[in-house]
Amino acid sequence: MTEHRPWRGVLVATALPLNDDLSVNYDRYAEHCAWLVENGCDGVVPNGSLGEYQVLTPEERARVVETAVAAIGGERVMPGVAAYGSAESRRCVEQAGEAGCRAVMLLPPNAYRADERSVLAHYAEVARSGLPVVAYNNPIDTKVDLVPELLARLHGEGHIQGVKEFSGDVRRAYRIAELAPELDLLIGADDVLLELAVAGAKGWVAGYPNALPRASVELYRAAVDGDLDTALPLYRQLHPLLRWDSQVEFVQAIKLSMDIVGRHGGPCRPPRATLLPGQEAAVRAATEKAVAAGLA
Numbered sequence: 001m002t003e004h005r006p007w008r009g010v011l012v013a014t015a016l017p018l019n020d021d022l023s024v025n026y027d028r029y030a031e032h033c034a035w036l037v038e039n040g041c042d043g044v045v046p047n048g049s050l051g052e053y054q055v056l057t058p059e060e061r062a063r064v065v066e067t068a069v070a071a072i073g074g075e076r077v078m079p080g081v082a083a084y085g086s087a088e089s090r091r092c093v094e095q096a097g098e099a100g101c102r103a104v105m106l107l108p109p110n111a112y113r114a115d116e117r118s119v120l121a122h123y124a125e126v127a128r129s130g131l132p133v134v135a136y137n138n139p140i141d142t143k144v145d146l147v148p149e150l151l152a153r154l155h156g157e158g159h160i161q162g163v164k165e166f167s168g169d170v171r172r173a174y175r176i177a178e179l180a181p182e183l184d185l186l187i188g189a190d191d192v193l194l195e196l197a198v199a200g201a202k203g204w205v206a207g208y209p210n211a212l213p214r215a216s217v218e219l220y221r222a223a224v225d226g227d228l229d230t231a232l233p234l235y236r237q238l239h240p241l242l243r244w245d246s247q248v249e250f251v252q253a254i255k256l257s258m259d260i261v262g263r264h265g266g267p268c269r270p271p272r273a274t275l276l277p278g279q280e281a282a283v284r285a286a287t288e289k290a291v292a293a294g295l296a
Helices: 026-038 058-072 086-099 116-127 148-156 172-179 190-198 213-224 228-246 250-260 277-292
Strands: 009-013 043-045 104-106 133-137 162-165 184-187 203-206
Touching (some): 009 213, 026 058, 058 086, 086 104, 104 116, 116 133, 116 148, 133 148, 172 184, 184 190, 190 228, 203 213, 228 277
Parallel strands (some): 009 043, 009 203, 104 133, 133 162
C-alpha cells in the first residue's frame, strides 16, 4: 500500500455475499476481504455499485465498512459514499473516518442530471470532512459526466485526489494528465485495463478479482510495468470475463464466476434479476475456460 495514497494498486470493488433470505453474510464478507489481500490485492472498496450499495440500509452500509476494516485494516479500505444527497454522503464519510478508513470514493450527484455547479458543491461538501476523496466517473449510469476539464477543476480546488474513470474513453487519460498531472487516474472498467495502465494509471478499482485475484493482479502489475509480453496474452485470456464489468448484468456475472471458482457469490437483491440462460452460459463457459487455463 502507498501510505499517503491508499487508492493506488489493485482495490477490489467487493461483491457482497448474501444469504438465501438476502440478508448480508458479514462473516463471509470478512473472510472474502482477507482472502483478496492474501491473494495479492492491495485493498477493497465496499459499498460500490458491485456491492449493491443502492439496496442496503444505512445501518448495513456502515456495518459492511466496519467489517472490512476489522478484517484487513482501515488503510486498505476505501468505501463508496455515494448517496442522493450531499449530507447523506458526508455522513457516510464521517462513519468511514470513525471506522479507520483513509480515503473514500464518491460519485457525483445521481438523483438527477446535475449541472457543473451542483457537482462542484457536492464534492466540496464531502471534501470538508477531511478524508481524501476519489471521484468516480460513471456517466453511463449516472448521466453526469466528469469530463477532464471538470476533474481538473475539482482537483485544483482541493476536492478530489484521484478519479475512477469508467467512461470507457481511454483517450481521456492523456487529457487528464495534461490538465491535472497530480490527479491519480484509476482504471474504472476491467475491459480497458491494459489501455489505461499503459496510459499511466496509478490504480485499478476492480471487479473480476472478486473471482480471479491472482491472475488479475499479475495482469495489472505487468501492465503498469510495461511488460506487454506478459500482460497482453493474459489480457486476451481474461477479456471474455473482464468485459462483463461494463455490462448491465456485471454484478450477477461476477457473482456467478465467484460461485464457479468456489467462492460465495450468491444471489443479488431485487430489482436485479438472475442472468438469462444465454448470459449464464457465456459467463460459465468463460469462467470454466479460465479455470482450466490455471487462472483461478
